Amino acid sequence: MSWHSWFTKERRIWHKRFIPSLVTGLAVAIITLFFELTTSNIVLFSSLGASAAIMTHNKIHELNILRTVISSYLIALVVSLLVGTGITLGLNSELGVMITVSVTLILLYLFDIFHPPAVSASLAFLIxxxxxAERIYIFFAVIILLIITKLLTYLFFYENLELRKFHLEFRKL
Structure with a gap:
């Protein structure tokens, strides 16, 4: 393979992923405008960025459909709320972190809705x-932003993702 053909191929790949990457960055930037940059929010924004990057992929896959992402973030929120209550009642914080990660992962596997960024989101919700009310508010802000990101992916980026198939995002594949 010549240098020119390699460069042409790489440039094509780069151009194909530029807009989705830009939308991912914009999604995270938009949500940061509404929240203070604390450690927990930075962890959550990192999870959001990873989720948005996964969701802008041009093929429908179990990992990047909205059903999986929303369900896994919901599990992350519920687990972190329960463990957070345990920490308030005297549970060791380090043990709480271990329980949060372990239980979130186990539930994601059990419900067959594995979305890796949700694990770090559970830690962000915990800390x-x-x-x-603030946790619920942030949860819904993240979910709305992820839905908008996926909708933009359908509308503008890929020919094989047709808007009339958007309802498939909420079904099990």
Whole structure:
């Protein structure tokens, strides 16, 4: 393979992924405008960026459909709320972190909705400074942003993702 053909091929790949990568970055940037940059929020924004990057892929896969992503983030939120309550009642924080990661992973496997960024999101929800209402607010902000990201992926980026197939995002593959 010549240098020119290699460069042409790489440039084509780069151009094909530029817009989805830009949308991923914009999605994270938009949500950071509404929240303070604390450690827990930075961890959550990192998870959001990873999820958005996975979701802008041009093929429908179990890992990148909205059903999987929303369900896994919901599990992350519920587990972190339960473990957070345990920590408030006297559970060791380090043990709480271990339980959060382990239980989140186990539930993701059991429900067959494995989305890796949700594991770090569960830790972010656990260490989030604020009450129940703030966690719920952030959860819904993340979910709405992920839905918009996926919708933009369908609308603008790929020919093989047709908007009339958007409803498949909420079904089990």
């Amino acid at each position: 989030l400074e604020g009450g129940f």
